[in-house]
Amino acid sequence: MPLINSPAELDTFREDILSQRDPNKPCITLCSGSACHATGSHDVAARLAEELEKQGLAKEVDIRRTGCHGFCERGPIIVIHPDEICYFQIQPDDVPEIITETIKGKKVIERLVYDDPATNEKIVQESKIPFYKHQQRLVFGSNSSVDPKSIDDYLAIGGYNALAKALDRMTDEEVLEEIKKSNLRGRGGGGFPAGRKWEGSRNDPEPVKYVIVNADEGDPGAYMDRSLLEGNPHAILEGLTLGAYAIGAHEGYIYVRQEYPLAVENVHTAIRLAEEYGFLGKNILGSGFDFEVKVHKGAGAFVCGESTALMTALEGRVGEPRPKYIRSNIKGLWEKPSVLNNVETWANVPMIINKGADWFTEHGTETSKGTKIFSLVGKITNTGLVEVPMGTPLKDIIFKIGGGIPGGRKFKAVQTGGPSGGCIPEDQLDLPVGFDELTKAGSMMGSGGMIVMDEDTCMVDVARYFIEFLTDESCGKCVPCREGLRQMLKILTNITQGKGKEGDIELLEALSETAMEAALCALGKSAPNPFLSTLRYFREEYEAHINEKRCPALSCKELINYYIDPTKCKACRMCFRKCPANAIDSAKNKVHIIDQEKCTKCGTCFEVCPPKFGAVTKISGQPVPPPVPEEERTIRKSKDK
Amino acid sequence: MSEIRLEIDGKSVTASEGMTLLEAARGAGIKIPTLCYHEKLEPFGGCRLCIVEVEERGWTKMVVSCVFPAAEGLVVRTRSEKIDRIRKMIIELLLAHAPDAFELLDLAKEYGADRNRFEKEASFCIHCGLCVRYCAEVKGKHAIGFVDRGVRKEIAFVPEIAANECWNCKECFELCPTEALQAAYVLTTAMTSPLSGASIPVPGKSGDHG
Numbered sequence: 001m002p003l004i005n006s007p008a009e010l011d012t013f014r015e016d017i018l019s020q021r022d023p024n025k026p027c028i029t030l031c032s033g034s035a036c037h038a039t040g041s042h043d044v045a046a047r048l049a050e051e052l053e054k055q056g057l058a059k060e061v062d063i064r065r066t067g068c069h070g071f072c073e074r075g076p077i078i079v080i081h082p083d084e085i086c087y088f089q090i091q092p093d094d095v096p097e098i099i100t101e102t103i104k105g106k107k108v109i110e111r112l113v114y115d116d117p118a119t120n121e122k123i124v125q126e127s128k129i130p131f132y133k134h135q136q137r138l139v140f141g142s143n144s145s146v147d148p149k150s151i152d153d154y155l156a157i158g159g160y161n162a163l164a165k166a167l168d169r170m171t172d173e174e175v176l177e178e179i180k181k182s183n184l185r186g187r188g189g190g191g192f193p194a195g196r197k198w199e200g201s202r203n204d205p206e207p208v209k210y211v212i213v214n215a216d217e218g219d220p221g222a223y224m225d226r227s228l229l230e231g232n233p234h235a236i237l238e239g240l241t242l243g244a245y246a247i248g249a250h251e252g253y254i255y256v257r258q259e260y261p262l263a264v265e266n267v268h269t270a271i272r273l274a275e276e277y278g279f280l281g282k283n284i285l286g287s288g289f290d291f292e293v294k295v296h297k298g299a300g301a302f303v304c305g306e307s308t309a310l311m312t313a314l315e316g317r318v319g320e321p322r323p324k325y326i327r328s329n330i331k332g333l334w335e336k337p338s339v340l341n342n343v344e345t346w347a348n349v350p351m352i353i354n355k356g357a358d359w360f361t362e363h364g365t366e367t368s369k370g371t372k373i374f375s376l377v378g379k380i381t382n383t384g385l386v387e388v389p390m391g392t393p394l395k396d397i398i399f400k401i402g403g404g405i406p407g408g409r410k411f412k413a414v415q416t417g418g419p420s421g422g423c424i425p426e427d428q429l430d431l432p433v434g435f436d437e438l439t440k441a442g443s444m445m446g447s448g449g450m451i452v453m454d455e456d457t458c459m460v461d462v463a464r465y466f467i468e469f470l471t472d473e474s475c476g477k478c479v480p481c482r483e484g485l486r487q488m489l490k491i492l493t494n495i496t497q498g499k500g501k502e503g504d505i506e507l508l509e510a511l512s513e514t515a516m517e518a519a520l521c522a523l524g525k526s527a528p529n530p531f532l533s534t535l536r537y538f539r540e541e542y543e544a545h546i547n548e549k550r551c552p553a554l555s556c557k558e559l560i561n562y563y564i565d566p567t568k569c570k571a572c573r574m575c576f577r578k579c580p581a582n583a584i585d586s587a588k589n590k591v592h593i594i595d596q597e598k599c600t601k602c603g604t605c606f607e608v609c610p611p612k613f614g615a616v617t618k619i620s621g622q623p624v625p626p627p628v629p630e631e632e633r634t635i636r637k638s639k640d641k
Numbered sequence: 642m643s644e645i646r647l648e649i650d651g652k653s654v655t656a657s658e659g660m661t662l663l664e665a666a667r668g669a670g671i672k673i674p675t676l677c678y679h680e681k682l683e684p685f686g687g688c689r690l691c692i693v694e695v696e697e698r699g700w701t702k703m704v705v706s707c708v709f710p711a712a713e714g715l716v717v718r719t720r721s722e723k724i725d726r727i728r729k730m731i732i733e734l735l736l737a738h739a740p741d742a743f744e745l746l747d748l749a750k751e752y753g754a755d756r757n758r759f760e761k762e763a764s765f766c767i768h769c770g771l772c773v774r775y776c777a778e779v780k781g782k783h784a785i786g787f788v789d790r791g792v793r794k795e796i797a798f799v800p801e802i803a804a805n806e807c808w809n810c811k812e813c814f815e816l817c818p819t820e821a822l823q824a825a826y827v828l829t830t831a832m833t834s835p836l837s838g839a840s841i842p843v844p845g846k847s848g849d850h851g
Contacts, residue, residue, distance in 0.1 A: 303790075323686025325704065472791060476792065480730075483731075485792070487734065487737075
């Protein structure tokens with residue numbers, strides 16, 4: 001175990017690592033984040049080791065199991081260095097061929113490379129694939145080159161260089177000034193300037209201070225913090241240590257939800273290794289600065305991502321927000337000055353110290369600097385994590401990187417910012433992503449969740465869904481949130497069930513005002529956003545539901561009916577066979593009829609009706625046409641009329 | 642402790658450092674309604690009824706007075722159209738659970754709240770937490786607590802503690818603004834000692850909700 005005692009020793013050690021690594025030696029990196037783990041990355045890894053051994057290549061080829069590469073839609077992903085040959089959706093049985101063909105034979109296996117759906121072109125190298133090409137992965141990029149369990153891998157890419165630089169050549173004040181100058185804003189949701197938050201803590205006379213990592217990511221569909229912590233834990237530790245140095249803290253906490261077992265495991269390993277190497281603990285790198293980090297596993301409650309609730313939970317009490325008006329950076333954990341930033345914010349810090357604030361501010365917009373990682377999910381071709389400079393238009397993220405909407409369907413809206421964010425409609429797609437731009441559009445940056453919705457999505461139901469999520473996750477301490485959300489959910493549910501009545505929109509608006517103005521914490525204050533933003537852009541859908549009992553997206557079960565068009569039905573019996581409710585009356589050569597009384601509106605008939613017939617339709621807001629009279633049901637057998 | 646001067650409803654008010662707006666206002670005889678406040682207990686900030694408007698360096702914001710610290714030169718308004726509208730909504734939301742609670746009915750009268758605005762959902766408890774906090778902070782017994790969270794949150798006695806501690810105390814009973822507490826207590830005693838549970842004398846208020 002090397003204990004590194006000075007920045008000079010670190011340089012020597014790093015050179016040592018690099019000298020032992022031959023850049024031309026083949027190295028297979030395999031994406032092993034949680035998503036790829038679920039699709040079989042573990043088995044692929046085992047097979048790789050086995051096959052290399054079998055083919056006598058165990059010593060000639062390195063295997064590196066890295067964190068998430070972001071393109072989760074196509075995982076598990078293998079990249080073969082130094083040629084950067086990239087294979088997608090690898091199964092264990094592909095492994096022998098990869099080794100004989102690509103490693104030994106230097107040949108590319110066509111069927112495993114990326115097949116661009118837009119151009120039908122085969123793309124071999126990762127960086128040339130549209131999904132990656134339009135990104136700028138300043139923070140997330142290292143994920144694909146380090147094994148999170150190896151500190152040497154992190155050192156090999158320049159890890160802990162920022163810490164060495166800061167401790168060696170910068171005063172704590174200079175570190176703070178650099179962060180302030182960089183205009184780094186909190187990536188967790190609020191977008192508060194990190195430097196100003198740090199400064200508040202630093203200037204407080206109280207000698208005991210804390211730094212905390214918020215890794216309680218709980219937004220539905222968002223997993224960038226998880227992937228960063230899993231894939232590159234040392235970057236977060238390094239950022240946290242720099243923060244501690246800047247404000248004068250000697251103790252730090254990582255609050256991570258226990259539903260992220262791989263993140264918990266990797267961060268524990270990282271802390272142990274960093275302590276052994278001398279990047280954590282007493283007298284870090286011989287500088288005299290002491291800092292230790294503890295991991296706290298949270299029980300996974302959305303509200304515990306709220307800063308004061310998180311600190312209450314860290315103190316060992318029920319994770320409820322505290323009602324005080326004094327900022328946590330002055331009175332936070334155990335009433336001491338505490339700087340709480342989320343994972344992505346901390347991950348930006350080493351980069352800023354390494355390359356300088358001026359370099360950082362070259363990226364992004366006037367008020368939002370740097371890049372932002374988004375979790376692109378929903379009705380989108382390329383699901384995954386994408387990192388782009390602030391200011392990138394939504395359109396580019398969704399269409400250039402995300403590959404647009406699958407199945408030839410139309411884009412309808414994108415929901416950004418998590419449950420308390422909002423929906424942005426098609427005519428706003430040119431909007432550049434930035435903290436203030438998104439807020440102005442009635443949504444927010446949040447932690448970077450981005451849920452794409454197509455024309456089949458009912459916006460009233462979307463609002464209902466998010467309010468329901470928040471109702472479940474509210475701590476229940478204050479009335480506007482607990483009771484207000486309860487009533488909002490009731491009204492929204494009624495509307496989607498065709499029981500909406502005049503005045504509902506106004507009542508929802510009044511409840512929204514009460515929550516926004518009077519709720520105790522950010523969860524409650526922002527909870528009405530899903531409703532308000534959908535109302536702002538899709539008011540006509542609310543009105544159609546309430547006044548005409550019609551769901552324009554044909555999505556709300558209680559407001560739609562399935563109907564078989566007698567002129568299109570070919571009596572193929574497919575719907576009849578698949579209907580789980582026995583609601584279809586069918587006979588050979590007879591137009592099928594859905595018994596509306598028995599129909600459970602599961603949509604199976606709609607899905608199984610062959611597209612060339614397209615006989616099953618959805619209708620809403622109009623009566624179901626009466627069934628075809630028995631004598632007209634027989635389909636004449638003439639093939640061409 | 643140093644003195645500070647602030648303005649509440651146009652009136653110049655003197656308060657001392659460390660006081661909340663609510664304390665400063667009450668000290669000057671200005672009434673702000675509360676449901677979860679109790680002078681013996683740590684501020685809870687749960688009912689949000691004591692919301693007021695604060696003007697500071699030209700900015701107006703809504704804050705709850707039971708936790709907002711009084712500060713030199715603050716301009717505070719305890720009534721306005723907006724404040725009344727929010728208070729009215731809070732009262733209406735609570736009336737859905739405890740439509741016959743006297744305190745709520747009195748407030749409803751003052752703020753023109755409609756007890757039938759929301760569908761009734763009788764749970765009686767309005768989660769002010771007075772009983773829970775009193776038992777923990779004043780008595781140090783923790784015989785009653787909140788269980789679950791969000792809309793499923795409830796108060797419950799911890800039977801093992803309540804069986805020993807509550808017989809001779811019952812000091813929390815009079816704090817309860819809706820009488821839900823007695824019901825919870827009777828239920829607990831009925832479970833822990835079914836025979837004696839039926840005849841517990843309930844001090845103060847009228848109802849036997851067991």
